[in-house]
Amino acid sequence: MGAEEVRLVSWNVNGLRAVWKKDFLESMERLGADVLMVQETKLQEPQLTPEMTAVNDSKAHWSFSTVKKGYSGVGAWTKTDPAAVRHGIGMPEFDDEGRILELEYDKFTLFNVYFPNGQQSDERLDYKLRFYDAFFAYANALKDKGRPVVICGDVNTAHNEIDLRHPKANAKRSGFLPVEREWLDRILSMGYVDTFRHLYPEEEKYSWWSYRFNARKSNAGWRIDYFYVSRDILDNGWIKGAWIDNDTFGSDHCPIGLDLVIP
DNA sequence: CGTAATACG
Numbered sequence: 001m002g003a004e005e006v007r008l009v010s011w012n013v014n015g016l017r018a019v020w021k022k023d024f025l026e027s028m029e030r031l032g033a034d035v036l037m038v039q040e041t042k043l044q045e046p047q048l049t050p051e052m053t054a055v056n057d058s059k060a061h062w063s064f065s066t067v068k069k070g071y072s073g074v075g076a077w078t079k080t081d082p083a084a085v086r087h088g089i090g091m092p093e094f095d096d097e098g099r100i101l102e103l104e105y106d107k108f109t110l111f112n113v114y115f116p117n118g119q120q121s122d123e124r125l126d127y128k129l130r131f132y133d134a135f136f137a138y139a140n141a142l143k144d145k146g147r148p149v150v151i152c153g154d155v156n157t158a159h160n161e162i163d164l165r166h167p168k169a170n171a172k173r174s175g176f177l178p179v180e181r182e183w184l185d186r187i188l189s190m191g192y193v194d195t196f197r198h199l200y201p202e203e204e205k206y207s208w209w210s211y212r213f214n215a216r217k218s219n220a221g222w223r224i225d226y227f228y229v230s231r232d233i234l235d236n237g238w239i240k241g242a243w244i245d246n247d248t249f250g251s252d253h254c255p256i257g258l259d260l261v262i263p
Numbered sequence: 264c265g266t267a268a269t270a271c272g
Binding site: 014015017018040042043068069070071117119120156210211212213214215252 | 268272
């Protein structure tokens with residue numbers, strides 16, 4: 001039997017109803033994902049349309065915020081049905097905002113996560129850091145049992161100076177604070193690989209640009225969307241490619257991807 | 264400035 005090629009794509013759509021009006025289906029087709037994961041859907045179940053839930057041959061999975069309307073939320077379209085789909089990590093404090101989808105496949109577990117933004121207040125920064133803590137405790141339990149783990153989504157932090165256009169000007173803003181950057185160090189030291197950076201150590205490529213000040217036009221961006229994999233996935237030679245697609249529009253983020261070859 | 268409901272990113 002031949003090896004199986006799998007394309008995983010992650011995209012913070014900043015409002016699913018908004019991108020839907022901006023050629024989303026066309027982008028989706030062009031991206032060619034086996035699993036397309038989206039963050040910030042900004043809707044609840046009653047606002048889903050039949051078109052959103054029935055895309056081609058894919059099955060749709062959703063997690064909604066139960067505490068705020070039109071806020072947060074993640075989703076995934078899967079061409080192959082996962083063996084199990086889970087919502088959240090069993091901690092209401094971190095599950096209520098609909099930020100986590102766990103798709104369990106035969107050979108690996110895939111997480112789609114919209115990590116909190118910490119810019120609103122000190123409380124939200126604290127929530128963000130505790131969310132990192134709680135989520136990775138959950139994911140590590142699987143990884144440390146020997147299960148290959150893929151984690152993708154909007155991490156809402158740029159790791160190093162290479163990961164944003166204006167590191168000096170943003171050194172004191174949430175999204176590039178030392179305490180947040182240290183958390184991204186910790187993710188690597190826990191045994192995950194930042195796939196894009198691993199393949200392209202010198203590349204200055206971003207996945208998010210503020211809507212203000214024509215930031216995308218001047219490429220004043222940040223790389224805050226990631227595909228992390230547990231080290232075994234790299235060591236076993238599953239990684240065929242990792243990419244950031246700056247040519248797809250419709251949101252303040254662009255899609256990112258991971259191509260795997262699974263024996 | 265943009266999304267989706269007056270807050271949040």
